[in-house]
Amino acid sequence: MKSDEEQLRHNIVRWSRSLFERGFTVGSSGNISVRLDDGFLSTPTNSCLGFLEPERLSRLDSQGQHIGGDAPTKELPLHMAFYEARPTARAVVHLHSSYATALSCLSDVDPDNAIAPITPYVVMRVGxxxxxxxxxxxxxxxxxxxxxxxxxxxxxxxxxxxxxVAGTSLEGAVFAAEELEETAKLILLTRTMPVRNLDAAAVADLETSFRLR
Known part of the structure; x- marks a missing residue:
């Protein structure tokens, strides 16, 4: 039977490969980390999410210092900042997915909330x-x-x-990242159309009913 850390290593590799094969990130872009009880695991720097090896994932101590495996992603500061700000976070996923990245380049998106409540699931899973x-x-x-x-x-x-995207589990963070990308795609596809977003009452009801993050 695998230890919890061994299982998480295999899960990082599995989800990373899935994201890569479905085009959510390309080349050596994107990185993933998971919080352990006594530290962190992260994908290595300049690694491809489609071709990771469990034993080569970066092992960090509770302060984020590298203690084993390959050198960690250079984006480690943003991961550690998320863990510091969100004590309930157990995983952080950073992608270069096409539609969400496209939104991040537009000058006229709302800087306080680039993702309009166009579907209930983006409210439930991403916010x-x-x-x-x-x-x-x-x-x-x-x-x-x-x-x-x-x-x-x-x-x-x-x-x-x-x-x-941060989540209370690796799977939760991956699912939320996928939902964010799909919603960004919908927003860009309907950008020149009259869109009916969910109203404030519907958003409040969803936030009350589904606390998934």
């Missing part, structure tokens, strides 16, 4: 998605920006970069 100003990938400059927003939002769009 409000602020857009953070551009910072260089891997820079610690992103940390205070995430700390400011992540306590109230389980997902953000990094300006001109892409989505980051």
């Amino acid at each position: 409000r998605v602020p857009v953070l100003k551009y910072t260089k990938p891997g820079s610690a400059d992103i940390v205070p920006l995430i700390r400011q927003k992540a306590s109230h939002s389980s997902a953000v769009l990094l300006g001109n970069h892409g989505p980051v």
